[in-house]
Amino acid sequence: MTEHDFLESYDPSAFDRPSVTVDLVLMSIVGRAPAVLLTRRQEHPFIDHWALPGGFVRIDESLDDAAHRLLREKANMADLYVEQLYTFGAVGRDPRMRIISVAYFALLPAERFAAALAAREGLALAALTLPDKAATGAPAEIRSAAGEPLPLAFDHAEILGHAIRRLRGKLDYSRVAFALLPERFTLRALQDVHEAIRGEQLNKPAFRRRMLDRGWLIPTGERETGASFRPAELYRFNPSDKGDM
């Protein structure tokens, strides 16, 4: 680098360091629709608004470690599918100071959501939809259990837009769908997960064939219980040799 280049690129403010946080998108499929865990903010800014759980990254922990720690601290969760989502670094995204947030998303079966909600105050589930004509980066629409729109703090709606798009993109070739189901599940439940994420109905026989031909499913020989009609066979996910996801 020449001296000229050096002077040109030198900027004293470059040495101020931003704060770095991790925000968590804890997703599941509840009632055939994507749902996300939110916390109600107790402080300004955005006091009383709903927000994604998150916290600062400590100086001596990796980003992944921070994500897992916050999952434990904020939602009492462990042993989830966790994946880094995207890093949000617009200058004014937090009115207090410069904060860069690394978003992670975690997937869990709907059954496990109840435990998180019971363990802590101020948590809630919200339904998540992506507007049909949504361009890249468009925010998601969040609705409370009652159905009314929920304005989120900061750029968290945008983060959720990324999350649902990532989920859609990986649905066909990765195991994300299985991370949203219990260990044993029926083909119908698997199809429900796919339909909820893609936001459209799928053809039953075609879906069955595709899933079974892929070799990802192991029939257990057992059948679901409690159904008031013919019980479906239970399958397990076969995680064999899929280096990627």
Add this chain to the structure above:
Amino acid sequence: MTEHDFLESYDPSAFDRPSVTVDLVLMSIVGRAPAVLLTRRQEHPFIDHWALPGGFVRIDESLDDAAHRLLREKANMADLYVEQLYTFGAVGRDPRMRIISVAYFALLPAERFAAALAAREGLALAALTLPDKAATGAPAEIRSAAGEPLPLAFDHAEILGHAIRRLRGKLDYSRVAFALLPERFTLRALQDVHEAIRGEQLNKPAFRRRMLDRGWLIPTGERETGASFRPAELYRFNPSDKGDM
């Protein structure tokens, strides 16, 4: 949060802030293989090693802005396809201090690489391959123009592993292939790009059909010049209504 929770999660070291940098993966396809732009480090640590160009994020610029500024400063580049790749935040990834790096990747036609190499000293092109049985997160193998393995500074080989995998993943449904080609290109050139990224040969008639049926290609009516055989038709990319990518 209860007082107990607060005390439990309180950590004085949490308030030390990490430094945040942007690292650039400037990729193209050169000679039917993926290539990446590297700079030779002038300072410790990893002095004389090859590394990705990068720099600190200023306190008053967004991550995207930082990526574009560094593209200009380090490689004299503008008007490229640029996309955030992944954020690397292992604790010891830089031996000097805690640095979290947001990797971006930028794609450009091979022809434009020459300008970058000429504009600045200490830049080089390196060929990039991903080992066949590479698991998620596995580093890429980097070779100099002469063909010998090139050890990279920091975790930059790992970053390149992510880059090539991202490229592969998006090849089929996004416009990344077109970002690697000049404005007008032949179907053969497009197929070369696909083959280089996927690391395997593709069937010509099938590839033609798939590309033409997709409606992304506009025939220009013109033909390539300079070939010592039948000249192929030149096509343009049709960027119409693809909200995503």
Add this chain to the structure above:
DNA sequence: ATTAGTTAGACGCAATATGCATCTAAGTCA
């Protein structure tokens, strides 16, 4: 001029994957 060499681009066909209607199986419940 003619011909050999090379790649572009079209064509045909078998194999595979997909969409969809319909049929039978296996439960519950009145």
Add this chain to the structure above:
DNA sequence: TGACTTAGATGCATATTGCGTCTAACTAAT
């Protein structure tokens, strides 16, 4: 016992894909 509901299988028409081969269009050598 029969109505009802969903699971799961089957058959078939319709894309989609892989792949060998044929012709077209150009250069360069003879």
